[in-house]
Amino acid sequence: MILTVTMNPSIDMSYQLDNFTIDNVNRTSKVLKTAGGKGINVTRVLYQLNEPVLATGIIGGYLGEYLANQMNEQFIPNNFYKSTQETRNCIAILHQGKQTEILEAGPTFSTEEELGFINHYKTLIKDVSVITISGSLPQGLDNDFYTKLIKIAKEYEVPVLLDTSGKALLHSLKNSHAKPFLIKPNQHEISDLLQKPVATNFHELKQDLENPIFEGIEWIVVSLGADGAFVKHNNLYYKADIPTINVINPVGSGDSTVAGLAAGLNQQLSDEEIIAYAMTTGILNTMEEQTGFINREKFDEYYQKIVVTRYE
Ligand SMILES: Nc1ncnc2c1ncn2[C@@H]1O[C@H](COP(=O)(O)OP(=O)(O)OP(=O)(O)O)[C@@H](O)[C@H]1O
Numbered sequence: 001m002i003l004t005v006t007m008n009p010s011i012d013m014s015y016q017l018d019n020f021t022i023d024n025v026n027r028t029s030k031v032l033k034t035a036g037g038k039g040i041n042v043t044r045v046l047y048q049l050n051e052p053v054l055a056t057g058i059i060g061g062y063l064g065e066y067l068a069n070q071m072n073e074q075f076i077p078n079n080f081y082k083s084t085q086e087t088r089n090c091i092a093i094l095h096q097g098k099q100t101e102i103l104e105a106g107p108t109f110s111t112e113e114e115l116g117f118i119n120h121y122k123t124l125i126k127d128v129s130v131i132t133i134s135g136s137l138p139q140g141l142d143n144d145f146y147t148k149l150i151k152i153a154k155e156y157e158v159p160v161l162l163d164t165s166g167k168a169l170l171h172s173l174k175n176s177h178a179k180p181f182l183i184k185p186n187q188h189e190i191s192d193l194l195q196k197p198v199a200t201n202f203h204e205l206k207q208d209l210e211n212p213i214f215e216g217i218e219w220i221v222v223s224l225g226a227d228g229a230f231v232k233h234n235n236l237y238y239k240a241d242i243p244t245i246n247v248i249n250p251v252g253s254g255d256s257t258v259a260g261l262a263a264g265l266n267q268q269l270s271d272e273e274i275i276a277y278a279m280t281t282g283i284l285n286t287m288e289e290q291t292g293f294i295n296r297e298k299f300d301e302y303y304q305k306i307v308v309t310r311y312e
């Protein structure tokens with residue numbers, strides 16, 4: 001079973017408006033309220049792929065209950081640690097082809113809540129074969145928090161796929177005792193890590209991935225949006241060419257890619273198959289309006305179109 005961890009989930013509210021006027025009343029009946037957060041997207045796609053999955057993280061209050069209820073209604077297995085603090089809302093206003101977002105920071109967790117979650121996580125990990133950790137850390141949890149989760153996973157010999165950014169990612173790479181099994185930075189995240197603009201030129205990218213900061217990480221999947229991906233697995237390098245797609249909404253494609261990677265690893269597929277699997281799930285997400293959502297029926301058609309080749 002794959003365990004997905006979302007520490008800062010949200011109820012995502014999307015309001016569609018014909019016109020958005022600042023400093024005025026804007027009315028709409030086009031409202032969507034969905035369970036959100038990068039790890040929730042990963043969970044949804046894994047569920048759509050028919051992979052055994054369980055979602056965890058911290059939820060609380062009325063919105064936390066709403067989130068769990070929505071997942072239950074969709075038959076998506078979940079077992080969150082409950083806090084007394086209210087889960088956050090994130091608001092997206094879609095207007096004139098633009099998207100204006102308001103993201104709440106969310107609750108600030110105490111040391112007791114941190115320990116409470118860690119104990120909860122330990123009870124779940126026993127039946128788990130792969131873990132994904134996605135998104136930013138909530139307030140109150142230090143940058144070493146994901147490293148703590150990875151360390152526990154190591155004790156149970158469970159590989160961790162970490163998809164985060166900034167200081168939380170940097171911390172987990174610098175800790176020599178508990179490195180993630182796989183990371184999936186996009187071009188912006190890898191540039192941030194290396195503190196320089198990273199090109200999509202594969203020759204340079206290969207050299208960049210030889211940076212000591214990546215030592216001890218088995219898989220590095222640099223996702224490049226419409227340009228596919230460049231991948232390092234131990235000492236082997238791969239490039240993935242993908243077809244041109246009629247994109248509807250690319251948000252959450254990285255999360256969908258992480259779901260594909262977790263599924264491929266869980267099924268113990270070959271390197272090439274794992275990469276093609278993840279590119280397919282990423283692409284399928286871009287073809288849907290909903291974030292972190294794929295149409296499984298199109299999987300085989302697009303999987304055939306991915307070309308994964310070794311890069312020397
Ligand atoms: N415009 C696109 N056309 C075709 N495929 C795409 C496009 N954008 C993304 N993808 C697919 O999804 C994968 C992941 O996309 P991307 O590199 O944009 O991730 P990301 O920046 O982490 O996204 P997010 O964080 O919003 O989920 C790509 O490797 C590719 O397979």
Ligand SMILES: [Mg+2]
Pocket residue numbers: 163186254255
């Ligand atoms: Mg991403």
